[in-house]
Amino acid sequence: MIIKALATGVSNLLVSLTLLAGATSFVPSAIAQQTQQTRLYNPIPLPPSNQVSDTLSERDIPTGDGGFARDYLVRFNQGDNIAIDLTSDNFDTIVTLMSPEGATLAENDDGPDGTTNSLLFTRINQTGNYIIRVRSFGETGGGAFVLRVTRLRPI
Structure with missing residues (x-):
């Protein structure tokens, strides 16, 4: 037992x-x-101020060209006229606007001021969530940058 x-x-x-x-x-x-x-993939929501000071680093999205990219999510409305200004003292900037479907709508490498900063003007044709991609040109590295999005108003 x-x-x-x-x-x-x-x-x-x-x-x-x-x-x-x-x-x-x-x-x-x-x-x-x-x-x-x-x-x-989780793009960073752009703050309500429509401006961000951030840092591009090797922990961001590899571009395949030796550089890196960081994506920001922003909502635009049909008919918005926007200016996207990307500045950095540390790397040659490129700014890209991508549609809600992920297609490249517009891109700028060097702005009109003769520097390697980027300035992009465009009109939005469809309401939705867009991606603004901040990246470095080629293998120019990364560092601190400022991204500003301005909704332009007619005069």
């Missing part, structure tokens, strides 16, 4: 340990899945 009770106890313990081992093997998988989800 004692041996039978002891055998039953050991059997229950083995079942519990097996279930526990199965549960712990699930935990790393769940953590890995959650880590992959946090690595998904």
Whole structure:
């Protein structure tokens, strides 16, 4: 009787340990899945001031040209006339405006002032969430930059 009770106890313990081992093997998988989800593409919402001082670094999106890009999400309305101004003392800037579908609508490398800063003017034809991509030209690196978006008003 004692041996039978002891055998039953050991059997229950083995079942519990097996279930526990199965549960712990699930935990790393769940953590890995959650880590992959946090690595998904998440553009940074442009603050209500429509201006941001930030830093482009090697932790941003690789462009394939040796440089990096950082994306900002902004909502525009049909008919908006906008100016996107990107300045940096650290790298040669390029600013790109992408449609809600991800197509490149407009891009500027060097602004009219003769510097390597970027200035882009465009009119919005469709209301939606747009991406403004800040990137460096080629392998010019990164560093601090200022991005300003201005909605122009007719006079």
